[in-house]
Amino acid sequence: MSSATSTRQAETVERLFAAGLQELRQAGHEALTIRSVAVRAGVSSATAYTYLASKNHLFAELFWRHLAEMSAVRTTGSRAERVQEAVRGLTTRIAEEPELAAAVTPALLGSDEDVARLRLRIGAEFASRFETALGSGAEAEDAVREALLLSFSGALLQAGMGLMTYDEMADRLAPVVAVIVREE
Known part of the structure; x- marks a missing residue:
């Protein structure tokens, strides 16, 4: 070529x-x-x-690109503050494109091979942001990272179902993060 x-x-x-x-x-x-x-x-x-491959593939790719343009995760301040800021950054970014947010939830639940590949990349982006926010020694805290990922993805699904707005997610997740992330 x-x-x-x-x-x-x-x-x-x-x-x-x-x-x-x-x-x-x-x-x-x-x-x-x-x-x-x-x-x-x-x-x-x-x-x-x-x-x-499909419009779901388009939505997943657009969402991935939208996330990839985010700024870096802050590495100063307390662990809980950093994680809460990472959550707020993600939810703010998602809320900036409401049509994309509405489209990506059902798209990511599909079985299309191209969507599955992007779903893994999107999940890895979330995990990486939480790991960075947690800071050094985070490798030993797999359960903390997993709890954050499950909470965040559950909140994304609830927002996608209309049970809360994407703008409300960060405020609703703040006390959850405080419970999950204990200060050293």
Whole structure:
């Protein structure tokens, strides 16, 4: 494959993701189709399906990219403060794109192979942020990290089901973090 071909493919992928986010914001996740994203991106449906297995794949990829743009986790202050700030950073970032948040919950529950791969990357991002916030010696605290991940993912699911808003998540999780993360 030539450099020009790989550059053109990368540009096509970026156009598809930009068009997908625009379409999601305007049409919503239920009305969005890969065909409508392709039209918005100025490519054929066949080209779009070359890069996107499904709309769930699109939503998971957009969510992953949205998380990947976050700033680093703070490493100063108490452990509980750092973890609470990491939770607040994640929930704030998720709440910035409400249509994406609404789309990604059902998407991540799917069995699509591309979604499964991204689900692991997203989970690893959450785990890495919590591990960084916990600080040194965190490797020995697998149960603490696991409790944080389970609490956070449970809150994400509840927000996705409409039982709380994404904006409320950080406040609801703050006392949970305080119970899980004991100061040294």
